[in-house]
Amino acid sequence: MMKFDIFAEIRGIKYQPFLCKKLNVFDFDNIDWLLQKEASFLLKVNGGQVAVSWWVSPKRTRSYPYARVYDTLSFTGKRVTIIPVLKDEGKDGDRDFLQWDTVSLMSLLGVYVIISYYSDASRNPRFRNKITEQRFDVNHVKNEIIKLLSYQSDALHWNLSQLDNIDEINKRALDNYRVISQRLGVEMHSWDSAEKRIKQILKGKETFMNLSRRLAEKAQKIERVTIQPKEHLTGIKATLTVKNYLGGFYYFTCDEVEIHGDDLYLIEGKHSKGKELPSLEDIKDGLLRMILFSNLENVEIEGKHYNPIPILNLTTAKKIDIARLINSELVNSLIKEAKTNGFKLMINKKIVC
Template identity: 65%
Template sequence: MEMKIHGEIKGIKYKLFLHKPLTRFPLENLDRALSEKASFILRVNEDNEFALSWWVSPKRTRSYPYARVYDTLGFSGKKVTIIPVIKDEGKDGDRDFLQWDTISLMSLLGVYVIVGYYIQADRNPRYRNKITNQRFDTKYIKKEIQRLLSYQSDALHWNLEQIDKISHIADMAFNAYNKISKKLGVEMHSMKSAERRIKELHKGKEEFMKLSRKLAHKAQERESVTVQPKECLAGIKGMITIKNYLGGYYYFTCDEVEIHGEDIYLIEGKHTTTGNLPSEGDIKDGLIKMILFTNLENVRVDEQKYNPVPVLKLTTNSRFNENLLSKSKRKLFNLLKEEAKYNGFKIKINDSFIV
């Protein structure tokens, strides 16, 4: 079963408690920063700093990109994230393409996206046709960062401009992968299947948005009937369509939905099979949804209005015991409870609400 929910977000108000202190790097050390840290402060010049994160892959389910972005959201200046337009691991690996819904979520969070591409890689020693340790074209990224310095509009408008350039960036990405393929003697994925995507990208922003929205909607429908292996959930899945103040529509899934009188519980689940608490990356991934859900207004199922109650549900294979948490996990857990109380969402561990 699934429930179709509609809501609106007019602005984001949220205070973070779990974000890590970020290391500062000067712009000339961008390569080093990208090799050492998932999120950091980039000192562009004496007067300007950006909080910067980067995605290993454009796919949202790999390498906890939301956790990387989360760590930058407490910064008072511009938040920037670098996302590859495509990541091709070679014929024996995966290939992922950037989707509009990723860009739109970042816009909703006020994060400026630099769409980048990989130009260097190493051969994976375990697979004949697979590459690893991919590195961005940092010369291109530095140019975009310099451009962002004097950019006065909001993240949404910058991100829409990035989409206008997406076909050019995709061409640079595929040229780079051709060079990597020849240099390392690794066969990449077929260009023919990718050409269809590139043709869509060349049609410009509107076609890209339409294509990715359609694909994301299909993914949302698939996810709404599939329980992921690392989830341990029992309720009805929800499909949430969020409209923002600019009239854009954002599609998300909600792991569980429960209606209690006039309240609708919007539950995001994170599970661990090994620890007493899910990993920090998993928890931060869930908190990105809490940022959205705590800012929802005018929530409806059909035409019935409800009060949204965001819930972060953490499940474990064994009984949860706060006293058994390590020192670092206990600190994380206490900060998580503070974040929940301050921002107005609930935390449920297994079958018990703790906030």
Template identity: 55%
Template sequence: MNIFAEIEGIQYTPFACRTLKEYNLSNLEDAFKKNATFILNFDKNNKFALSWWVSPKRTRSYPYARVYDSLAFQGKRVTVIPVLKDEGKDGDRDFIQWDTISLMSLLGVYVIISYYKEAQKNLKFENKITNQKFDFEHIKQELRAISSYQSDALHWNISQIEKIKEITEKALNSYRKISKKLKVELHSDEEIERRIKEVLTEKNSFINYSRDLAEKAQIRESRTIQPKERVNGQKVQITIKNYLGGYYFFTCDEVIIQNDIIYLIECKHSKRSILPSKADIKDGLLKMILYTNLKNLKINDRKFQHCAILKLTTSQSFDSDRVKKLDFLGKIQIESKQNNFSVTINNLDLESLIK
């Protein structure tokens, strides 16, 4: 089963965003050390809600939760994403994809594509690095440009794509210096050099290459049950087209069809805790932003009405009385009601559970 749907725009009000700490520009590096999302007082006229991604891969370190926490801010929302992250030959290497940037555009988030400049050797592995740090001068330069930028996030993010070749080359040079300084072997340069030559020469080639990788990843994910999922229905590929003709390739954890209604269910599970983590739940809430704004949902050209559900499951030691006292759940309940989706905990409706 493959689901196809469209998104024309986003209408959504978040309620579960955490209160963000404020930092001045002079303390930018310290803010990155202590917070995944924060308010940056850039100058007397500009404040940003700033988040950053540890890796360009959207399945690592809950980047969606970081972005979600910035969405209640009424000014410009900015997220910093490394163009690539190389952890060393004994670790992973991830590269930014077009669909990630396109999704941020849909959410009205300005993307700064940046790169890591410094790192430390991971003492547990011969060829692995850790504590990677961005080039903060580059980030400040881009923030300065955003502060006077008059167009929306979409146009800014397209302009970032036009710089991706240059930024990738800077990232590659930084990693060469890190490798030499720390005497750590990183992944081969050949693939990245090939991407620079063949894929990053112009915007459309990067978009098409990213789309091909995203489709393959979607197929793999649709066949895999993750430890943080407890599902009953069918896991299904869902392809979402935006108003610009861009595509997002996701996997819906669980799909149930009843008559002409299709239930799109995002699942989050915890074996040991009273609930899945806040980061896990916020990751699910970002999917609710997408699912509640879908239009023209079809399966094999047959149209369906749809409902979005965030399904939370826990171990058998689930204590409903303790759950009722969690203030965070009250915010989620308000958010679900305001934005027309449902939340269940161990198959109990959240609204009835916390009454």
């Protein structure tokens, strides 16, 4: 299979979103239930406001965390996202660990990360060794938000300082899972393997970064040769390695790439089987990629430089009237966002702007 390995740089992010939902405003005392029910919101704290989103799992493919973060990007104040350092659903479920690449991506977007942990859960009634309704340690989250209010530096430095405390957060996470396991009578994943993974992370940020990068590269290579059914794409996949101004590297895959002379099409695909368009969450997930792709510089393949053309391609198995869709409020907003930020929008392989 033909493949492309693309290298690029990002020096800064400039982007204006148009599809952010209107964020509801809540008091600080409500954060307990907000971190169970409200994906993104504005929080009133000590006379000010912060835009908050939270991740159900540290793995980005679960529960559309990118869409949650996207919804906070129109807020001009501090934007924070809360991510569990790990999530263990029990032996009959999944276990995911935080990766450096997630933290660095949020840093690129100017989003402050609070690395937290789950301290309570309920037993899943359908599986013997699985838990559900996991809940953050609200006191820890509250304390970190209060610290953030008086923090004067940028998101990157805050996020690096969060990693300085990751050893303590990991220990709290495992201790709480031990308590949950005993209280609910649910067997969790191997403590030994979790502790080994955490010991690697505890060696410092560099080890944490290198471990996560190896895993990201492995996932990247797997994804490159595997076309997911929902993607509904026929083009060539590629790896994309992005270097930032600090020398950090970010590893991504492009769903589809095409070379047209000196132009390199970077196509992010979102597909729907039964609806006229993919879900709004899927679209926002794709738009987060457009934020990255539209800020790429010095793009090259095997030493040859190309002009990157980011494209969001929305496809559907259902026959649709594209001319009618173009007049809809959603597609109008998408077209406006594409034109403002310099990427192209395609619907069923037809470029609409």
